[in-house]
Amino acid sequence: MLTRGKSVPRWIAVLPSFLLIVASAFSQSDPLASWNEGAAKQAILQFVRTATDSSSPQFVPLEQRIAVFDQDGTTWVEQPVYTQLAFALDQVKPLTAKDPSLAGVEPFKTVLSGDRAAIAKLTLPDLEKMVFATHSGMTVEQFDATVKAWIATAKHPRFHRPYTDLVYEPMLEVMRFLRTNGYKTYIVTGGGQDFVRAYSDKVYGIPVGQVVGSSIGTQFGYAPDGRAILTKQPKLMLMNDKTGKPEGIHLVIGQRPIVALGNSTGDQRMLEYTLEEKAEA
Numbered sequence: 630m631l632t633r634g635k636s637v638p639r640w641i642a643v644l645p646s647f648l649l650i651v652a653s654a655f656s657q658s659d660p661l662a663s664w665n666e667g668a669a670k671q672a673i674l675q676f677v678r679t680a681t682d683s684s685s686p687q688f689v690p691l692e693q694r695i696a697v698f699d700q701d702g703t704t705w706v707e708q709p710v711y712t713q714l715a716f717a718l719d720q721v722k723p724l725t726a727k728d729p730s731l732a733g734v735e736p737f738k739t740v741l742s743g744d745r746a747a748i749a750k751l752t753l754p755d756l757e758k759m760v761f762a763t764h765s766g767m768t769v770e771q772f773d774a775t776v777k778a779w780i781a782t783a784k785h786p787r788f789h790r791p792y793t794d795l796v797y798e799p800m801l802e803v804m805r806f807l808r809t810n811g812y813k814t815y816i817v818t819g820g821g822q823d824f825v826r827a828y829s830d831k832v833y834g835i836p837v838g839q840v841v842g843s844s845i846g847t848q849f850g851y852a853p854d855g856r857a858i859l860t861k862q863p864k865l866m867l868m869n870d871k872t873g874k875p876e877g878i879h880l881v882i883g884q885r886p887i888v889a890l891g892n893s894t895g896d897q898r899m900l901e902y903t904l905e906e907k908a909e910a
Contacts, residue, residue, distance in 0.1 A: 660806040663798045673803065680887070681810050689887060691811045696888035697841075697878065697899065698800065700818035700825060703892045704833065706785065706795040713820050714756070715792075716779055718748070720763035731762070760821075761863035764845060768852075769823060769859045776827035793832050800890070804833060807888065815886070817841045817878060819870035819895055823861075841881045843869040870895045875902035 664670040701707035736755035822842030846862035889903035
């Protein structure tokens, strides 16, 4: 314990800075610290090493270093249901409070019943109807604020922790490692683009302009005070899944990625598109 009036040894004064340097050096020495030692980890390290070595035949210029990540199941938890579906289910109650006529209409009636078995049997058209209803009829700013308020308090039913805590550290390490080596990282997800944009920067370090997702329409108009606004519409613009992923990549990014990470058949076309980065223009 330090006491007033006594001098502090110089080595104690510089200790915090020294420890910070050591910690930084350790982190840089193993950028994928949470990965098991093995072929997968070494393949990532070697790929980045050769891609950033200007003397290597596999050198990749900075402007071509594009990396895309699927979200659900790849960068964070996707079970027992997608996080965005949990959000949509939670929004049914406030939606029907505003419009009580919906309370007796399916699928809202089933959702309000709280019967999990019945909810699990809702069809894809039922879910689409619910998502359109809970994700439209408001400005893009209002939707963003709603998602941020929900994601700040909602907890996973099994782990009882915020969904933003249930992110896979190995994937965060890969993102940071790639960015340290000049890559631009993107989320390319079947989830809603505006939904993911509400937390992508805080959770992944990925800004809103680098999120490619499914999107519904917006309509330009004016608020009562004369402000120009965009209002979300209940119509699908892009389903960013399967073949929609490379289509979304072209629409938003405009070039092929050279790195892609995904975990399902919904990512297959994105992975195939990435493998063809040297295809003839």
